Amino acid sequence: MKDKMIKAGKISDIPEGEGRVFRSGRNEIAVFRLAAEIQGSSGQGSQGSRIPSNPRILEPSSIVVAIDNRCPHHAGPLADGIVSGDLVICPLHGHKFNLKTGESTGDEGKIKTYPVFVDGEEVFMENDLIS
């Protein structure tokens, strides 16, 4: 199933604690690299990326995560938000979303998250999910 992986970039393309947009057709996906040391309680797992060779057998990363870029409130660009642990804070009006589950901490519902796979330096996403 996962042979339709596409390369989204390199881990070093995203500064720690920030997000960048990956565009797929009209779809905007915000890809974040969580800060390794200071992150939310649920995030202190292994680097997830150290598993060798083929992305096909990787577990989704807990360090690089992806969600829909546009905030359900008024379409603020979440990739431009500040990250706090596992949460991202929308830069327009401050609604907060969990980067791992997509849940808003308030009433903005749940937004889509996408599994991201890291193999060494390379970051992959699943073709059929993002396009």
Place this chain on the structure above:
Amino acid sequence: MGKRLVVIGNGIAGIATVDEVLRLDPDMQISIFGKERHFGYNRVLLSEVLAGKMGIDSIYLKNRDWYEKNNIDLHLGMKVVGIDTQNKKITAEDGSAISYDSLLVATGSSSYIPPIKGVEKEGVFPFRNIEDTEGILNGARDSIYEGKIVASVVYDPEGIMEKVRMSKKAIVIGGGLLGLEAARALSLHGVEVTIAHIMDRLMEQYLDETASHMLKKELERMGIRVLLNHEAAQILGYPRVRGVSFSDGGIYDADLVVIAAGIRPNIEFARRSGIKVNKGILVNDHMETSVKDIYSVGECAEHRDRTYGLVAPIMEQAKVAAGAICGSGGASYEGSIPASILKVMGISLMSIGDFSDQSADIEEIVYKDESASVYKKVLVRKDRVTGAILLGDVNDGPRILRLVKEGIDVSSMRTRILFGDQASGTATMSEADLVCRCLGITKGMIVKAIEEHGITSLNGVAKHTKACTSCRGCSSLIEQILQEALGGDYSVEPKDPPLCSCINLSQVELRDKIIEKGLKSVKDVLINFATAPGCEKCKPAISYLLNEVWIDGYEEDRSARFINDRVHANIQKDGGFSVIPRIPGGVVTSEELRKIADVADRYAVPMVKITGGQRISLFGVKKEQLPAIWSDLGMRSGHAYTKAVRTCKTCVGTQFCRFGLADSISLGVAMESRFQGLATPAKIKIGVSGCPRNCAEATIKDIGVVGIQDGWEVYVGGNGGNRVRSADLLVSVKSGDDAIRVSGLFLQYYREDGRFGERTSSFVERVGMEKIKETLFKDSLKNVRLGERLDLSLAVLKDPWEEGSKPVAVRQFEELGVYEG
């Protein structure tokens, strides 16, 4: 499988009982129905939300994790409409039904809306839940906003517009606890508030005439008007409220009305289902209703002829109910002594017990000092204290509450009842004395937690015991207990607020620690002092502090900055950006204008606009276009997107104007050129006018300079914006150079002592002009040092737009990539 408990009501009572049940019987299957769409939250803190001191996010009692972890079958936004007591089933409004072994009715109350004509109009709100609070806040904002729109109409022969502009007015109907808290919160937003109360004194349930009178004076001192004996008759205006008329014929203007006229227990469907009710749902000492296996706690329950509208009794009831539900009962509820505290900043008020008791054998012991605004009174009946009022000094509250609760014979201590052993503070409290009355936490519980968990801070106590997480009125008591328990290891926390919920240090303390420990990165600061991962509030504040303290010897962390400070442009509603180049003093060359025009064409900029800050903005630019636009403009950043020195507006002055007394253009250009881009706690705007006609509006700027005969006046702390404030005169000087010098000293003082996000207008009010003048002009050591540090900071400033060609962060202006199918 365990038994099934169904809980109706997701409020404090429902959740407290569930918490207790889970402790007693982790296997219990639990379903919770809540009419509101929110996870359980702490209603008490809505007052803080309304005052703008807390966000909705921080008042939730439980998050999704808690419901999931405990396998709770949660139905939010779902009202229960009936109970089939025969078949032990409840029905929800969507028709679904669910059976129970035990049922807990914890439906709380609703606001009582008195029969006033027109209460359905726009701008009229009760004050009970999150939606009401948001509505009132929006109403408060709307009314201010409307005022501004109308004020822009020019033709105004009778000064009507002037009146409308001032009409940010609210009337709070009801002078009880809730009404007073709502009134104070609104007044903090700059709204002009009137409380209209039907009775002849405020908080009549809890206060006597003297206390009520003194309280009224305190409120009036805060600018809140109090109307007693006023019964609201009709809400005027259509469709939005414009005023309120009263039964005595009087009319008062208002564009916002809050109704806080009391509460009514939610008992309708319980009544329909055949459960016995009176004012509330009748319960016995085990919180059992008249129907087997149905229990009730909280504001909806009536026990021994009483209903309670406070949290502390709920906590006691919840424990008993949980015991009964889990069959481990035995404990019984004997009723609570009501003790309420007013959560209004600047007023200490506590009332204990019952004041309606007028029996002849009641004696009063009273202390009153009107000029100090202190009033204390206890009611004694047959050598037992039955009630107390403490106004202006509530330190003895816990001790007196214990005297009441335990029915202690006070005949031997009558002269000391009102004045416990002042010197030793909490040392005189017994283990059983309540500290956090909201949640029923005693001194003993806190001391035990301090010992067991090695707690050294108020936050730690809050985390482990939950004390002080509700109204927070007990913070100073807990600090005393900490001090008592830890001795020298604990120094009382200062009155400065903590930076945010991640870091329990005030900004001043954190700044000291950063210097002391030599911390140079946001990460290091967080690792050392944060209890949470760092949020959108503290990270930018720490970034600011590092820059201010270390000038440039620190590690810049872009992930800790708001997006504007990552890309040096202001984010707009669609995620695009605005570009405002620097035009010092508003003086622009034709060549610069041409370049701006060329850029506008070349990049198809959607709008070019003259700003309110005397410069030109390009609106609707894409992030990726920023570097190229900056480079083509060849102008410096105007810093219109950040907390830094922004503009200096000028007027014509002696260069051309026939009234000019001073060369405002030259001074304005010089000032802006010197201070441009200097990072400050909040944005800085400067104005320089050439004469007191003040065409540059200098006296509503953070720093304003006004030309006079033979010199300049320098003003500070002015503000346009949300709350217009005219600046205070700092000093008059002879030369423009002196004006620049003293402005610099003020700027640096504000940079070091201002709180992140605090405009100079608030800074000046907080610190006081006296202190500012003393620091800048009398304290020679401090002012020399301020001058030096300012020079150093200015010397290393770089134009952030240089990052267009030398980005600091990876792909600072670019996307990660594109996939084309």
